[in-house]
Amino acid sequence: MAAAAFGLSSCSTMYKSGQTPDDVYYSPAPQQRVASSSNNDDQYYEDSDQDEYVNVQTEQDRSAYSSEDNYLRMKVRNRSLWSSLDDYSYYGGMYSPFGYGSGFGMGFGYYNPYSFYSPYSHYGIGMGMGYGWGGLYNGFYNPYSFYNPYYSYGYGHYYYPGIISGKPGTVRPSATYRPRTSNLSTYGNRSRNSEINSSRNAPVRVFRNNNNNYVNPRNSSGNTSPRSSIERSNDSRPSRTFERSNTPSAPRVSPSSNSGGRSSGGGGSAPSRAPGRGGR
Amino acid sequence: MRKVFITTGLVFSISILFAQEPLDAVRYSWLTPQGTARAQSIGGAVNALGGDITALYTNPAGLGLYKTSELVLTPGFTFGNNKATYRGSMATDNKSSFNYGPMGVVWGIPSYKASSKWKNVSIGLALSKTANFNNNLYVSGQNNQSSYSEKYLDQLIGGNATNPDDAALDYPYGASLGLNTYLLDPTYDGNNNLTGYASNASVATGLKQQQIVTAKGGVSEFSIGVGGNYNDVFYIGGSININTLKYVRNSSFRETDATSDANNDFNYFVADDYLRTDGTGASINLGIIFKPVEALRVGLNFHSPSWYSFKDTYYSSLTTDTEGYAGVKSQSSLDLNDGYSGEYTYRYKTPIRLGAGLAYIFGTQADVSSQKGFITADVEYVSYKNNAFNTQDNTNQADKDYFTDLNNTIDDVFKSAVNFRLGGELKFETVMVRAGFGYYGNPYSNNYFGNQPGDVTNASRMNISGGLGWRNKGMFVDLAYVHQIIKDAYYPYRLDEGVFNAAKLSNTIGNLLLTLGFKF
Numbered sequence: 001m002a003a004a005a006f007g008l009s010s011c012s013t014m015y016k017s018g019q020t021p022d023d024v025y026y027s028p029a030p031q032q033r034v035a036s037s038s039n040n041d042d043q044y045y046e047d048s049d050q051d052e053y054v055n056v057q058t059e060q061d062r063s064a065y066s067s068e069d070n071y072l073r074m075k076v077r078n079r080s081l082w083s084s085l086d087d088y089s090y091y092g093g094m095y096s097p098f099g100y101g102s103g104f105g106m107g108f109g110y111y112n113p114y115s116f117y118s119p120y121s122h123y124g125i126g127m128g129m130g131y132g133w134g135g136l137y138n139g140f141y142n143p144y145s146f147y148n149p150y151y152s153y154g155y156g157h158y159y160y161p162g163i164i165s166g167k168p169g170t171v172r173p174s175a176t177y178r179p180r181t182s183n184l185s186t187y188g189n190r191s192r193n194s195e196i197n198s199s200r201n202a203p204v205r206v207f208r209n210n211n212n213n214y215v216n217p218r219n220s221s222g223n224t225s226p227r228s229s230i231e232r233s234n235d236s237r238p239s240r241t242f243e244r245s246n247t248p249s250a251p252r253v254s255p256s257s258n259s260g261g262r263s264s265g266g267g268g269s270a271p272s273r274a275p276g277r278g279g280r
Numbered sequence: 281m282r283k284v285f286i287t288t289g290l291v292f293s294i295s296i297l298f299a300q301e302p303l304d305a306v307r308y309s310w311l312t313p314q315g316t317a318r319a320q321s322i323g324g325a326v327n328a329l330g331g332d333i334t335a336l337y338t339n340p341a342g343l344g345l346y347k348t349s350e351l352v353l354t355p356g357f358t359f360g361n362n363k364a365t366y367r368g369s370m371a372t373d374n375k376s377s378f379n380y381g382p383m384g385v386v387w388g389i390p391s392y393k394a395s396s397k398w399k400n401v402s403i404g405l406a407l408s409k410t411a412n413f414n415n416n417l418y419v420s421g422q423n424n425q426s427s428y429s430e431k432y433l434d435q436l437i438g439g440n441a442t443n444p445d446d447a448a449l450d451y452p453y454g455a456s457l458g459l460n461t462y463l464l465d466p467t468y469d470g471n472n473n474l475t476g477y478a479s480n481a482s483v484a485t486g487l488k489q490q491q492i493v494t495a496k497g498g499v500s501e502f503s504i505g506v507g508g509n510y511n512d513v514f515y516i517g518g519s520i521n522i523n524t525l526k527y528v529r530n531s532s533f534r535e536t537d538a539t540s541d542a543n544n545d546f547n548y549f550v551a552d553d554y555l556r557t558d559g560t561g562a563s564i565n566l567g568i569i570f571k572p573v574e575a576l577r578v579g580l581n582f583h584s585p586s587w588y589s590f591k592d593t594y595y596s597s598l599t600t601d602t603e604g605y606a607g608v609k610s611q612s613s614l615d616l617n618d619g620y621s622g623e624y625t626y627r628y629k630t631p632i633r634l635g636a637g638l639a640y641i642f643g644t645q646a647d648v649s650s651q652k653g654f655i656t657a658d659v660e661y662v663s664y665k666n667n668a669f670n671t672q673d674n675t676n677q678a679d680k681d682y683f684t685d686l687n688n689t690i691d692d693v694f695k696s697a698v699n700f701r702l703g704g705e706l707k708f709e710t711v712m713v714r715a716g717f718g719y720y721g722n723p724y725s726n727n728y729f730g731n732q733p734g735d736v737t738n739a740s741r742m743n744i745s746g747g748l749g750w751r752n753k754g755m756f757v758d759l760a761y762v763h764q765i766i767k768d769a770y771y772p773y774r775l776d777e778g779v780f781n782a783a784k785l786s787n788t789i790g791n792l793l794l795t796l797g798f799k800f
Contacts, residue, residue, distance in 0.1 A: 015754040020799055022751060023331035024318075025651040025707075026644045027347045029390040029400060170618040175452075179624045179671075180555075180592060181682055182301040183434055184689045186774035188727045195425050195779055203426070203483055204467060205433035206476030207442070214475065237616050239448035240460050 302690045302728075305667035308499075308525070308588075309630045310723050311411050312741055312764065313338060313701075316354050316381050317795035321747025321760035322703025323716025327637025327658040328579030330515065330569055333382045336404050336503040339567035339581035339635070340517030343507025346388040346402035349800050354381030356793040358412055364770065366489075366783035367421035373492075377414035381793055382406040384503075399509045404519075411499035413527050417785075419491045419772055425779035427481035428489065428535050428551065432458040434776045436477045444474065452616035453553075457598035462606035463549050480602055482546045486538035491772050497526035497557075505565070515569040523586055525559040533772065547601035554595050554621075559628070561588035575641045579658075583633035589672065590628050595621040625673075626683070631666035635659065643707075648751075651707050658701040664694035664723040693728040697721030703745070712749035714760075718742065724769070739768045754799045762791040 021027035209215045313324040315334030326334050330342025333352050356379035363372050384406025391398055432455040441447035441455070444466040448459045458464035458479070467475045481487060505519025536548040567581035597612035614621065639656035668687050671679045703716030720741040747760035766787040774780055 015752075015799065019648050020710075020751050020754050020756065021348045021646070022648060022651060022707075023346045023348060023350075023388070024329060024654070025331070025641055025648075026646055027331075027388075028646040029347045029388075170620075172620050172623075173617055175450075176617045176620045176622050177624060178622065179626060179679055179682055180301075180594060180622070182686075183431070183438060183774065183776065184685050185438075186434075186776055186780075187302065187689050187693050203430045203433060203479040203481065204476055205430070205437040205478075206467070207437060207440075207474075237449060238460065238611065239445075239456065239616070240462075241448070242444040242466055 302667075302686070302693050305628075305669070305690055306664065306694070306723055307413070307527070308411070308628065309662070309664060309667055310720070310741070311499075312718060312720055312743060314381055314408055314410050316352060316797075317747055317758035317760035317793040318705075318712075318714065318749060320381070320762050320791065320793050321714040321716055321745050321749075321758070322656060322705060323701045323718040323743060323745055325637065325639075325656045325658040325701035325703040325716060325718070327567070327581055327635050327656075327660075327701075328569055328577040328639040329637070329654065329656045330507075330577070330579070333384055333386050333404055333406055335507065335517070335567075336382070336384070336406055336505045336519045337408060337410065337501065337521070337565070339569065339579050339637070340404075340505040340519040340565050341507050341515040341567040341569040341579065341581075343386060343402040343404050343505055343517050343519075344400070344509040344515035344569070346386050346404075346507070347390060347400050347509075349385070349387045350797050351385050351800065352406070352795060352797045353383050354408070354793055354795045356380055356791060358414065358789060358791050360415060360787060360789040362415065362417050363786045364417060364419045364783040365786070366419045366772070367423055367781050369421040371418040371420040371490075373416040373418040375414050375416040375494075377412065377496075379412055379791065379793075380409050381795065382408040384408075397511045399512055401509070402507045403505070404507075405502075405504040407500060407502045409498050410501040410523070411525075413495050413497040415493075415495045417491075417493040417495075417770065419489075419493075419770070419783045421489055421781075421783075422486055422538060423489050423781075424483060424486045424538075425781075426775060427479055427483050427487060428533055428773045429458060429463055429479040429481045429549065430775050430778070431773050432464055433477050433479060436464075438776070441477075442474060444477075447477075449616060452613040453594070453596040453622060456616060457551075457596065457611050457613070458600075460611045461549070461598050461600035461609035462602045463598065463600040480546050480605070481535055481549070482537050482539070482544055485541070485544070488536040488538050489533070489772070490536075491531065491533045493529060493531045495530075496528045499523050499525045503565075513571050517567055519565045521563045521565065521586070523559075523561040523563065523588065525557065525561065525588065525590075527555075527557040529553075529555045531555075542603055545602050545605040547603050549598060549600040552597045556593045557590055558593075559588045559590040561586040561628075561630075563587070563630070574644050577637075577639040577641070579635075579637040579639070581633075581635045581637075583635075585632055585666070586630040588628040588630075589625065591623070591625045593621050593623050626679075627670040627672055629666075629668045629670070631663050633660055633662045635661070649709050653704065653706040653712075655704040656702070658699075660699040660701070661696065662699065663696040665691045665696065667694065693725055694723050695725040697723055705749075710750060710752040712751070712758075714745075714747040714749065716743070716745040718745070728769075741766050756795070756797040756799075758793075758795040758797075760791075760793045760795075762793070764789040764791065 015021075207215050313334075314320070315324055315326065315337065316332055319326045319332050319334035319338075322329075324334075324338075326332055326342060327339045330339070330345035332342065333350070335342025357376070358379045359374070359376040361372065361374045363370060384404060386402055386404040388400055388402045390400045432451070435441075435451055435455040436447055439447075439451065439455075441450065444459065447466075448456050450456060455464065455477075459466075463480055465478055465480065467478050469475050501521050501523050503519045503521045505517060507515060507517030509515050531551075531553045533551045533553075534548060537544065537546050563586040564584045565581065566584075567579060569577050569579045571577050595613045595617075597610065597614075599608065599610040600606075601608045635658055637656065637658040639654055641651075641654045643651040643653070645651070667690050669683045669690075670687075671683055674680065697720070699718070699720045701716070701718040703714065705712050705714045718741075720743075722739045724739055742765045743762050744765070745760060745762040747758060749756060749758040751757075764787075766785065766789065768785040768787070769782040770785055771780065771782050
């Protein structure tokens with residue numbers, strides 16, 4: 001694109017000073033800026049300081065401009081640029097459909113002020129489109145990029161090198177292929193969100209049923225039936241285990257202190273921190 | 281009345297803090313339009329104006345006004361300043377990044393038949409950044425009402441985690457980390473029956489809460505479009521857009537004991553979360569422009585949803601210091617998942633946008649010296665309720681149910697908004713002076729804020745812009761500065777019950793854009 005810009009900057013002198021068309025307001029069609037009143041086409045190129053940009057209100061007979069004429073005009077204008085294209089068949093090839101995807105083809109197309117007079121001009125445009133879509137296909141349309149849940153960017157277990165990797169020889173645990181879920185019940189109007197003035201106790205949540213009554217999780221009552229157990233016998237993952245046979249491992253906060261100390265029903269000093277699980 | 285959308289009663293056993301949440305939808309849809317420096321400096325109000333490559337991204341009928349051809353390059357630079365007020369405390373952060381507007385080509389192709397009413401057809405293609413997620417946010421405040429760790433408790437109770445041993449493994453992105461680092465403990469009654477769970481965070485004596493969120497990424501949009509000109513009166517156009525999205529977010533939430541007591545079994549915890557979302561999407565834009573008189577243009581446009589396929593990658597870690605209780609403990613979700621991050625692919629759809637515009641041109645002759653300027657205005661309607669997520673794999677009923685609940689929540693907490701844009705240009709033959717304004721309405725309904733909306737309900741984005749242009753010798757150079765003022769709200773965490781607070785955000789973003797163009 002930078003090369004094309006460079007090429008374009010050199011052809012920008014074709015516009016008369018102060019008369020660069022502005023399509024936001026109104027711009028004349030290109031045919032109105034190529035002819036001089038004397039109908040001497042070559043004058044346009046040989047005398048570039050003259051009025052290249054002339055408003056001619058009469059329609060030009062574009063059929064008079066053959067592709068061969070165009071090429072000869074370009075050569076006259078800048079012999080060095082076009083000298084490599086003296087093989088006329090190559091020139092024709094540049095504008096053929098086989099030129100799709102050729103960046104240089106696009107660049108020359110921009111340079112040619114007659115590109116839209118030529119019956120081949122559509123090929124020039126087609127090239128641009130072909131190039132764009134071709135690139136897109138490679139970059140964006142890989143059907144395996146985002147449709148295969150186990151696709152891993154081709155890095156094996158490495159998703160982002162140096163950051164994440166699975167343990168060698170392990171298979172992705174199925175539990176790691178899950179949507180990021182949020183607690184949607186925290187949205188919507190809340191029945192209370194007023195701050196408490198007295199200091200609150202330690203944060204506790206206890207199991208409750210739909211009637212907001214405490215439910216012993218060991219009993220299959222209410223809506224807190226025991227969840228399906230998962231076999232952990234050979235699990236070596238680093239997690240705590242909680243022994244309850246004699247002394248609870250961490251009975252640091254008891255429900256009684258919770259309900260007593262932070263009941264909002266009594267003095268209103270603190271809202272209950274044991275939410276009803278209605279609907280869940 | 282609090283609304284709870286649970287279609288099946290199913291509660292996920294895996295749940296994390298950076299969840300698929302309604303806020304994701306706002307991030308991807310509450311966007312201000314990007315464009316060339318010229319379009320940006322007039323507030324982005326180019327719906328009815330046309331003649332600028334930005335038409336690909338707004339009203340493609342504007343391509344039909346091109347009778348000449350041009351190549352456009354638009355590099356840019358963005359610098360943002362964020363101010364977050366959370367529980368009475370204010371914290372600031374900033375972020376700078378490179379940016380770019382449309383880079384592309386428009387070909388104006390005149391009709392071959394002089395007698396044809398279709399005067400010309402124009403084709404454009406461009407690549408542009410249409411969203412910039414680069415941002416740093418710092419939130420800080422004192423809290424004696426709730427702890428971030430109560431999210432973990434909600435997870436455990438909501439997940440009916442009646443076996444603490446299982447719970448220490450089943451919530452690798454949240455509660456399990458809390459249990460294994462001794463931030464959380466199970467609670468028992470006198471008969472050693474499990475009653476619930478408790479956090480050791482010392483809310484009673486106060487907590488200092490801090491969060492740093494670093495976000496990167498954006499949306500790059502490749503667009504190819506065509507516009508036709510019927511008799512210099514009626515213009516019609518369409519474009520096809522391919523979007524690539526990347527969003528990378530690192531969050532670190534720290535909660536520290538506000539006292540100097542070294543014997544209360546809590547010093548601090550730090551919860552780190554990483555999320556990367558990659559996506560590709562496609563959309564179409566359609567539009568018409570009508571000129572009832574030569575100087576007046578009326579534009580209408582339609583933006584289809586962008587249909588995306590997203591892939592998330594995420595992991596979390598937690599470090600807790602419970603002083604004399606268990607000391608400093610640290611664990612990552614990778615430890616609990618054999619080194620694997622969480623991963624998921626799903627679909628997302630942005631809302632439809634409908635727009636209308638008016639433009640009045642002072643000087644519509646081909647002679648540039650007679651072109652004196654223009655004024656232009658747009659209005660746009662978008663319903664953020666119509667954001668929608670869906671599963672990629674329709675066979676997983678549990679996932680489908682979650683996305684149904686998520687979409688219902690989006691419908692409840694977002695609303696429709698009307699956006700306005702206004703701009704103008706004065707042209708002095710080769711030099712142009714421009715100014716513009718844009719206002720983008722509040723996407724949140726009051727339900728987003730619960731019953732204590734306070735002063736954060738009026739979220740908005742306002743763009744004030746200005747610019748200069750020079751056009752001569754077949755080239756044009758445009759410079760724009762857009763000053764964006766954003767009012768928004770951010771919840772560091774949300775809880776089932778009790779007090780949780782929004783941080784009120786007052787952000788400013790400066791955008792500097794340069795457009796280089798070449799006519800050919």
